[in-house]
Amino acid sequence: MNKPGKKKKNGNGFGRGNPQNIKKLLLKKQVIDIFYKEGMKTISELCEVTNNSIPSITNIMNELSAEGLVKNFGIGKSKGGRKPAIYGLSPDASMIVSIEISRKFSRIAIFNLHNEQIGKILEIPFGLENTENILSILKKESDTLLNTNKIRKSSLLGYGITIPGLIDIKKGISYSYPQFGDRPISETFEELFGLNSFIEHDTKAMAMGEAWFGYARDKSNVLFINIGSGIGLGIFINGELYHGNSGFSGEFGHIQMNPEGELCYCGKIGCLETIASGTALVKKSQMKIKNGKSSIISKIVEGDIEKINLKTIIDAANNGDLFAIELIEEAGEYLAKGISILIHLFNPEAIIIGGEIAEAGNLITDPIRQKLNKYTMLRLKQDTRIVQSELKEKAGLMGTIPMVVNKTIAQNYENLNLLARPFPES
Ligand SMILES: [Zn+2]
Structure with a gap:
């Protein structure tokens, strides 16, 4: 190559x-x-x-x-x-470094041309909202991961990077994270790494991962819901990832659920994110535990409720903690209300529940399925399967591989793009 x-x-x-x-x-x-x-x-x-x-x-x-x-x-x-x-x-002819940047943490993994992961996923406790030096941290940590796995930079095909928030696919810029400035984010990373770098929105990358390697393989009309600190939606229509006019499609977390609800960080009131996202669950659990609610969550964080995150709640629920189970169940009920709108609009063959919440398994999908009976027309509901993400924590990381492979090969072969699944012009 x-x-x-x-x-x-x-x-x-x-x-x-x-x-x-x-x-x-x-x-x-x-x-x-x-x-x-x-x-x-x-x-x-x-x-x-x-x-x-x-x-x-x-x-x-x-x-x-x-x-x-x-x-x-x-x-x-x-x-x-x-x-x-x-x-x-040849699997080792070229490697891809995949980086998932979240609000409070980031993860880095290396894959070969057979989409096999090389070594472990490196998770670092820094993201877009808790450090000013995210770029230099990512550079240092990804170099460390390459060294650990004895991979030379010269054998890299490129970097695939996912970020949350609003990304304008025409201009390639982020509207949610001003630290990237008003130049294409991919250019910033190309300068950082000295190699081809490609950017995709986090949820859309996860949806892409499921479409290439997970549950949505060989399926055409599928929705992917990413529930982590926020709530995002990836839309596959007729086998193609839908970006919308500017790339802003899928802001599912910001539809209003409660007109009397809490103020969302987006500036609106009562968004689904203020009720059913990881951030909302953390906030709710902190408040209730502070007011005396008994739960093994307190034990997991050794009494420091500031340490509670979505993973803590899911771990507690998976260990049978009633309070944690009810928190997730309640989120599922509100999600079902939102999902019923999606089913009525898109008539998808499946809705994949992914992101951090995927680790909760049936604890999240069961209440969604149950409440859909209440909100969705029977014939449409029967047509749609609610399933868990197959790739779980790997969905976003793996979703960037075909993007890097396709775009780099396309560049090397004079931009002749023949891959069936389309890619954004980021
Ligand atoms: Zn909002």
């Missing part, structure tokens, strides 16, 4: 305008795409799928092998006669 870097003005040596060369270029991109999405193939399988001759596919395999991107994985199954050689993307 070509080393990542600035887009080459003159392409990659095939030259422009020559139909023969463009055809070859497209075929190369198509083969990479097939390997990435479907895994290993024999030359005759590739001939069949791409409708090309054995000599032209063999020639492409030789070139991609010379570039180090494709590898012969040995002998495949024979359909009669000699057993054929089987080819695929």
